[in-house]
Amino acid sequence: MDFDSPEEKEFPGLYASEAVDAKSKKSKEESDYSEGDHEKHSKKDLIGRRKDKKEKGKDRGYAALEGESSPEEELDTKSPSKSKKSKTFKFTSSKSKEKREKSRDKEKEPKATEDEPVQKVKDKDKDKDKDKERQHEEKEHKKKDKERKEKDKKDKSDKKDKKDKKSKQTQLEDAAGVEEVLALGYPIFGVSVSLATERSRCHDGIDLPLVVRDCIDFLQQKQSLKCEQIYKVEPIKTRLLHYKRLYNNREHDATVDELNIPTACSLLKLFFRELPEPVLTTDLVARFEEVASHPKVTEQQAELQQLLEQLPKCNRTLLAWMMLHFDAVIQQERYNKLNAQSLAMLLSPTLQMSHRLMVALLCHCTNLFPDVKLIKYVPPLTSTSPGLPDKPEDIQLELRKQDSLLSQIHSEMNAGFISKKREEQLWEVQRIITQLKRKLRSCEKKQERSIDELDSSTSAQTPAQPAPPPQIDTVSEDTTDSKPAPPTHITPAEEQLEEPSFSESSEIDYTIDKQTGYLLLPKTSAQRDELLRLQIEYDELMNWQNELKTRILAERNEVFRLKQLCEQEMLKPSVVGATSQEQMPGDGDYERIIEHYTRENALLEHKKQMLGMELKEERRACIALQVELRMQQF
Amino acid sequence: MSKKPTAGPALHKVIMVGSGGVGKSALTLQFMYDEFVEDYEPTKADSYRKKVVLDGEEVQIDILDTAGQEDYAAIRDNYFRSGEGFLCVFSITDDESFQATQEFREQILRVKNDESIPFLLVGNKCDLNDKRKVPLSECQLRAQQWSVPYVETSAKTRENVDKVFFDLMREIRSRKTEDSKATSGRAKDRCKKRRLKCTLL
Numbered sequence: 104m105d106f107d108s109p110e111e112k113e114f115p116g117l118y119a120s121e122a123v124d125a126k127s128k129k130s131k132e133e134s135d136y137s138e139g140d141h142e143k144h145s146k147k148d149l150i151g152r153r154k155d156k157k158e159k160g161k162d163r164g165y166a167a168l169e170g171e172s173s174p175e176e177e178l179d180t181k182s183p184s185k186s187k188k189s190k191t192f193k194f195t196s197s198k199s200k201e202k203r204e205k206s207r208d209k210e211k212e213p214k215a216t217e218d219e220p221v222q223k224v225k226d227k228d229k230d231k232d233k234d235k236e237r238q239h240e241e242k243e244h245k246k247k248d249k250e251r252k253e254k255d256k257k258d259k260s261d262k263k264d265k266k267d268k269k270s271k272q273t274q275l276e277d278a279a280g281v282e283e284v285l286a287l288g289y290p291i292f293g294v295s296v297s298l299a300t301e302r303s304r305c306h307d308g309i310d311l312p313l314v315v316r317d318c319i320d321f322l323q324q325k326q327s328l329k330c331e332q333i334y335k336v337e338p339i340k341t342r343l344l345h346y347k348r349l350y351n352n353r354e355h356d357a358t359v360d361e362l363n364i365p366t367a368c369s370l371l372k373l374f375f376r377e378l379p380e381p382v383l384t385t386d387l388v389a390r391f392e393e394v395a396s397h398p399k400v401t402e403q404q405a406e407l408q409q410l411l412e413q414l415p416k417c418n419r420t421l422l423a424w425m426m427l428h429f430d431a432v433i434q435q436e437r438y439n440k441l442n443a444q445s446l447a448m449l450l451s452p453t454l455q456m457s458h459r460l461m462v463a464l465l466c467h468c469t470n471l472f473p474d475v476k477l478i479k480y481v482p483p484l485t486s487t488s489p490g491l492p493d494k495p496e497d498i499q500l501e502l503r504k505q506d507s508l509l510s511q512i513h514s515e516m517n518a519g520f521i522s523k524k525r526e527e528q529l530w531e532v533q534r535i536i537t538q539l540k541r542k543l544r545s546c547e548k549k550q551e552r553s554i555d556e557l558d559s560s561t562s563a564q565t566p567a568q569p570a571p572p573p574q575i576d577t578v579s580e581d582t583t584d585s586k587p588a589p590p591t592h593i594t595p596a597e598e599q600l601e602e603p604s605f606s607e608s609s610e611i612d613y614t615i616d617k618q619t620g621y622l623l624l625p626k627t628s629a630q631r632d633e634l635l636r637l638q639i640e641y642d643e644l645m646n647w648q649n650e651l652k653t654r655i656l657a658e659r660n661e662v663f664r665l666k667q668l669c670e671q672e673m674l675k676p677s678v679v680g681a682t683s684q685e686q687m688p689g690d691g692d693y694e695r696i697i698e699h700y701t702r703e704n705a706l707l708e709h710k711k712q713m714l715g716m717e718l719k720e721e722r723r724a725c726i727a728l729q730v731e732l733r734m735q736q737f
Numbered sequence: 738m739s740k741k742p743t744a745g746p747a748l749h750k751v752i753m754v755g756s757g758g759v760g761k762s763a764l765t766l767q768f769m770y771d772e773f774v775e776d777y778e779p780t781k782a783d784s785y786r787k788k789v790v791l792d793g794e795e796v797q798i799d800i801l802d803t804a805g806q807e808d809y810a811a812i813r814d815n816y817f818r819s820g821e822g823f824l825c826v827f828s829i830t831d832d833e834s835f836q837a838t839q840e841f842r843e844q845i846l847r848v849k850n851d852e853s854i855p856f857l858l859v860g861n862k863c864d865l866n867d868k869r870k871v872p873l874s875e876c877q878l879r880a881q882q883w884s885v886p887y888v889e890t891s892a893k894t895r896e897n898v899d900k901v902f903f904d905l906m907r908e909i910r911s912r913k914t915e916d917s918k919a920t921s922g923r924a925k926d927r928c929k930k931r932r933l934k935c936t937l938l
Contacts, residue, residue, distance in 0.1 A: 285905065512815075513812050515813055516815045517811070517812075517815070519817070526815075526819035527819075528819065529815060529816070530750070530784055530799055530801065533782055533784035533788055533801065534784040534785065534799070536783070536784075537783040537784050537785060540783070688792065
């Protein structure tokens with residue numbers, strides 16, 4: 104990690120300030136929209152770690168300084184003598200007063216907005232300092248994963264050292280104020296890959312942050328790939344920041360803001376540079392490097408493959424898309440003068456990997472990601488789009504996109520992301536969904552009608568007379584046959600099963616079995632057995648269907664009963680006593696118990712499914728035997 | 738509202754609320770497409786837009802048909818917030834649905850923070866008068882308490898269907914003209930009542 108990014112040197116102030124953002128959002132899998140879960144820990148944290156309070160106080164000044172360091176440096180030891188740090192710091196001192204007032208105002212607002220990044224800054228800052236103390240003090244906490252730690256800290260920092268918070272907030276605001284005003288506390292840049300992906304989805308099911316997708320889409324165009332500027336020319340800085348802000352505030356509209364090549368390249372680079380951890384993850388990056396230095400190329404690929412499977416899914420997707428895109432770039436070496444070596448030279452620092460590793464990944468990329476295709480993103484339709492799709496499949500596809508978009512809008516609004524524009528969008532998306540659903544329904548109706556027509560036309564071809572009466576006979580005599588509930592309607596599939604045999608039988612004599620109502624062909628007929636078999640099978644399946652139906656009804660009644668019971672229980676005052684006992688075991692135990700049960704439950708769920716399937720198979724076998732058995736009677 | 742980006746006709750946003758199965762979707766579909774759907778299919782949320790002529794002036798109406806079931810209450814606020822007028826529907830054959838209107842009213846007032854938001858109390862299924870469970874007097878009393886109009890409709894026969902939508906649009910329209918006067922002129926007291934809107938404007 105000891106490299107110097109060229110951009111950093113060019114805009115040291117800019118970069119250092121952005122790094123605050125970058126650092127702040129370390130939290131890996133954390134979701135914006137599930138506020139609840141970190142509250143769970145707050146209580147025991149307060150009790151458990153009140154004693155560190157003092158030690159932490161000492162670190163505060165130190166931590167504040169760290170806030171200014173860039174992501175690369177954070178992996179080094181924290182040497183306060185780095186020259187960059189002082190630059191943004193000047194801002195703080197000059198503006199701090201008014202900013203502090205501002206920040207105070209902001210704190211009154213719902214937490215969901217400005218406070219969040221600030222808290223995260225602190226989490227991150229303290230992370231390093233505290234880790235050591237903690238190892239001494241609380242050995243049992245070692246096992247906990249990072250994510251938990253951060254959440255814990257967040258809770259803690261929520262409750263205490265307000266002062267610290269404010270001073271940090273002013274710094275952050277200063278830093279942010281210079282380059283951009285974040286409308287909301289939910290940026291895309293500077294947060295983990297998973298968070299960025301969740302916050303700005305591509306609604307076609309490909310888990311990439313929208314900004315990455317847009318840039319790659321733009322650069323994947325033939326004329327962009329062939330352009331000599333690609334990954335070489337720096338864009339106008341203000342333009343770059345303009346796009347960053349647009350994406351951070353989800354205001355980007357591809358139709359209005361046309362990217363250009365340098366901006367798209369730099370936007371991608373910026374995204375990667377601001378990631379709080381390498382795309383290959385802190386845990387795995389060393390192992391990747393190890394594999395890259397492997398002398399045997401063939402083994403290298405298998406090992407890379409294996410490591411890639413360990414990456415979080417969204418990291419893997421992101422990496423795959425980038426590598427395939429880079430591959431496309433170097434395919435055009437003739438035009439853009441970039442080969443694997445030179446491209447890796449330009450970009451490996453940004454991707455936080457060694458030159459060798461990047462070349463290795465590039466060299467194997469088509470084999471490493473055979474399942475990934477760079478598909479141009481077609482965003483969900485808007486009201487300005489020319490028209491809705493006509494084919495049912497296309498409608499389904501579009502509906503899925505719109506649903507994804509709608510749920511994102513809802514979750515953003517629930518998180519306090521409310522603007523006039525957003526509300527407009529909500530109604531618009533809802534309207535498109537309604538239209539799509541109506542269209543789909545009318546398509547289905549049309550299809551049904553055409554099937555009906557087809558059916559009627561086929562039945563018209565065959566002499567229809569003999570067919571209906573026996574059918575009615577089977578049904579009506581079934582009732583006398585002590586069947587639980589006589590089938591009043593015949594499902595189309597079964598109808599089709601029977602029909603051909605009827606049409607064939609129509610020319611031959613047939614008899615009806617008095618007892619069962621089965622249609623019997625003369626013994627000489629070749630179809631006799633087949634027809635009989637089908638009829639018996641039909642009976643058996645009907646039985647099964649009825650049985651299942653009664654069971655479903657019973658389950659539904661049970662659900663209703665339980666719901667009522669639940670409501671009644673809700674009305675009663677809740678019993679508090681029970682909970683205190685559960686909290687008795689230590690944090691680690693508690694964690695382990697939860698983990699144990701989640702695992703067990705997942706296993707049981709799986710087992711249940713398997714058994715259900717087995718049951719179905721057994722039942723099928725039963726029916727087959729039953730049919731054979733009854734065949735013997737005739 | 739005054740800064741509607743589209744320079745086209747005025748747009749009024751209407752939201753249908755009420756318990757499940759009272760006929761919100763039926764009313765909406767009858768108004769939109771002159772169709773009556775017999776079979777019941779619970780709505781999650783649906784939205785429609787239609788151009789209509791309101792007192793000689795061409796306007797657009799956006800209708801949001803919400804879910805009656807509590808299961809979708811979480812997303813309700815997001816919709817309520819952006820609504821300009823509300824049709825609060827119950828079935829005159831179902832007392833529970835009538836009782837539920839109270840809760841809907843409260844939720845709307847809580848979200849909109851405005852006592853005088855355009856609002857109509859609608860008793861649907863009036864073609865089933867022989868199965869009536871909610872006496873007319875009770876409905877009128879509640880409407881009076883809330884100082885909102887009460888209208889009985891039938892999505893099946895189309896009785897009063899247009900009336901409720903048009904009446905509500907008129908209320909929304911007069912409300913908007915009032916508002917624009919208020920913002921341009923004096924009446925700051927209204928602003929206090931309707932803080933949410935004013936900050937937007």
